[in-house]
Amino acid sequence: MHDLLPELQCWRERGLAIALATVVKTWGSSPRPAGAKMAVNAHGEMIGSVSGGCVESAVIEEARQVLQTGKPKLLAFGVSNEQAWEVGLACGGMIEIFVEKLEN
Amino acid sequence: MKKNIADFLLQAIETGEPVVLATIIRGAENEIGRHLLFRRDGSSQGDWGEATPVTLAQQQAMALFGQERGVTWRTGEREIFFESYFPPAKLIIVGAVHVAIPLVRFAKDLGYKVILVDPRHTFATEARFPHVEALVRRWPDEALAEIGIDANTAVVILTHDPKLDDPAIKYALSQAPAYLGVLGSRKTHEKRVQRLKHDGLTDEQLARLHAPIGLDIGGQTPAEIALSIMAEIVAVRRGALTITPRQ
Numbered sequence: 001m002h003d004l005l006p007e008l009q010c011w012r013e014r015g016l017a018i019a020l021a022t023v024v025k026t027w028g029s030s031p032r033p034a035g036a037k038m039a040v041n042a043h044g045e046m047i048g049s050v051s052g053g054c055v056e057s058a059v060i061e062e063a064r065q066v067l068q069t070g071k072p073k074l075l076a077f078g079v080s081n082e083q084a085w086e087v088g089l090a091c092g093g094m095i096e097i098f099v100e101k102l103e104n
Numbered sequence: 105m106k107k108n109i110a111d112f113l114l115q116a117i118e119t120g121e122p123v124v125l126a127t128i129i130r131g132a133e134n135e136i137g138r139h140l141l142f143r144r145d146g147s148s149q150g151d152w153g154e155a156t157p158v159t160l161a162q163q164q165a166m167a168l169f170g171q172e173r174g175v176t177w178r179t180g181e182r183e184i185f186f187e188s189y190f191p192p193a194k195l196i197i198v199g200a201v202h203v204a205i206p207l208v209r210f211a212k213d214l215g216y217k218v219i220l221v222d223p224r225h226t227f228a229t230e231a232r233f234p235h236v237e238a239l240v241r242r243w244p245d246e247a248l249a250e251i252g253i254d255a256n257t258a259v260v261i262l263t264h265d266p267k268l269d270d271p272a273i274k275y276a277l278s279q280a281p282a283y284l285g286v287l288g289s290r291k292t293h294e295k296r297v298q299r300l301k302h303d304g305l306t307d308e309q310l311a312r313l314h315a316p317i318g319l320d321i322g323g324q325t326p327a328e329i330a331l332s333i334m335a336e337i338v339a340v341r342r343g344a345l346t347i348t349p350r351q
Contacts, residue, residue, distance in 0.1 A: 002192050002215055005117055012114075020105070024129055024185040025176050035174035035187050072137035074129055098129050098185060100137050103107040 001037055007047045008039055008102075017042040018102040019063035023050050023095055027078065030093030039102075042067060050097050051077075063099050072100040106151055109139050113189070116141075120191035120217075124165040128152070129176070130183035144169055157182075192217050193282070193341065196251060198244045198272045199262030200227035203287070207260065207330035208235050214334065221247040221272075222263070244272035253279035258337045260317070261286045270299065277309045283340045285314035285333060314340070 011018050023036040031052035038048035038056065040063035050059060055077045066073055078094025105113075116123045124142045128135045140150035140158065142165040152158060157179055164177055164186055174187040195211045197204050200222035211218045212235050221240045222228040228241050240247040244261075253259060259276045263269050264287060273296075276284050288296065293315045300310060318332030319339065339345035 001117055001189065005114065009114065009118075012110075022174075022185070022187070024127075024174065033173070034176070034185075035172075072129075074136075096129075098127065100105055100127075102105050102110045104110075 004037060004039055004048045011039075011041050012102075012104050015104065017067050018104065019066045019099055020102050021050055021059050021063060021075075021097050021099045024074075024098045025096040026093060027095075028093035030095045032095075040064070040067075051095065055095070055097075059097060059099065066099045066101055070101050072098065074098050105137070105139055109141055109150055112141055112149065117189055122169055122188070122190055124168050124186055124188045126150075126152075126161050126165055127185045127187075128156070128182055129185050131181050135182070140165075142166070161186075191256065194219065194251075194254075194257040195337070196221060196248065196253070196257060196259045197262060198222070198248075198260070199264070199268065199287075200224070200229075200233065200239075201262050201264070202326040203262055203329050203333075205232060205330075206327040207333060208233055210330055210334040214338065216258070219251055221251075223268070244268055245275040248272060248275045248279075253281045255280055255282055257281045258283035258341070259285070260333060260337075264288060264292075266296070266299065269296070270303075273300065273313070274303070274305070277305065277312065283314065283337050284312060285317040285336065287317050287329075288315060290316055319345075 019040045021038050023032055023034050026034055032050060036050050038046055038050050040046050040060050044060060046060055049056060062073055062075055075097045113125060122144055126140045128138050135153060138151050140148050140152045140161060142148045146162060146166060160179060161184060168186055168188040171188050172190040174185060177184050177186060193216050195216040195218045197207060198221045200220055208218050217237045219238045219240060220228060220233055220236045221244050223241055223243050225241060228239050233239060253276060259281045261269050261272045273286060297310055314336060318329060319335045321332045323329045323332045
């Protein structure tokens with residue numbers, strides 16, 4: 001999160017709504033460990049990452065919904081998940097990502 | 105995440121205060137996304153409800169302090185994600201020499217807080233080192249004692265000058281840094297070892313020095329040497345390297 005901090009603070013100062021996505025669980029060979037983070041603002045701008053680029057675009061879509069509803073979501077990506085074939089975790093691992101809104 | 109928790113968390117990260125955040129990620133719908141943020145002294149703030157297992161969570165959280173990781177924990181219907189926020193690693197560079205310029209940049213990209221020590225005012229200038237956290241223009245042993253060296257600190261000694269290098273090495277060896285490397289050829293290092301032994305340092309202590317410094321990637325330019333040093337620090341800190349690779 002250290003690396004996201006300057007941008008996050010800047011977004012908050014500008015009063016932008018922010019969704020934070022955190023890898024909470026991994027199975028097998030996943031690209032980033034638990035704790036890896038990305039943030040998405042109301043304009044759809046993104047910082048950080050939760051995988052090697054495999055699932056970020058799907059997470060942005062989910063993050064936009066979380067920003068609208070204010071309700072957190074637990075997402076799963078992996079080989080047993082249909083979405084994984086489309087979104088694609090090429091490494092064969094599985095990850096769970098928690099997406100929540102940061103109140104400002 | 106409630107505003108007061110987000111404010112607290114971001115401020116803790118900024119100031120380097122270690123904290124553990126516990127988030128309910130599975131369970132009753134009205135509990136999902138609730139947080140409890142623990143400080144080192146065990147105190148906490150957050151919006152977990154009355155029925156939540158706060159005491160158990162506190163025990164889990166306290167065990168995570170000082171580690172840089174996240175774990176999930178299941179209790180009954182609930183699943184809780186604990187994440188430990190740890191202050192960034194510190195890199196102290198002694199010697200504001202040419203190699204230090206790219207080294208500061210690489211270290212900064214890797215998330216290190218970089219402090220540069222050199223009593224020579226012509227070398228240690230803000231113009232040459234705009235990205236450092238602090239420039240300390242004092243004698244190395246005094247400077248290192250003031251900055252402080254802990255298990256989250258890497259120390260790199262680059263001046264090439266025994267007058268400056270030796271006091272820095274002696275002080276650093278009296279502490280327990282995560283990494284201690286010294287620039288200089290094999291020959292220079294042999295002479296250095298003789299000098300330091302003469303001054304009373306033991307073989308055991310001197311074996312903790314990474315010298316010649318850096319992974320052997322055939323580096324020639326200052327930037328390439330800085331890269332080899334940074335790679336060695338990462339390898340040591342991540343447990344991929346436990347002894348000096350160049351024999």
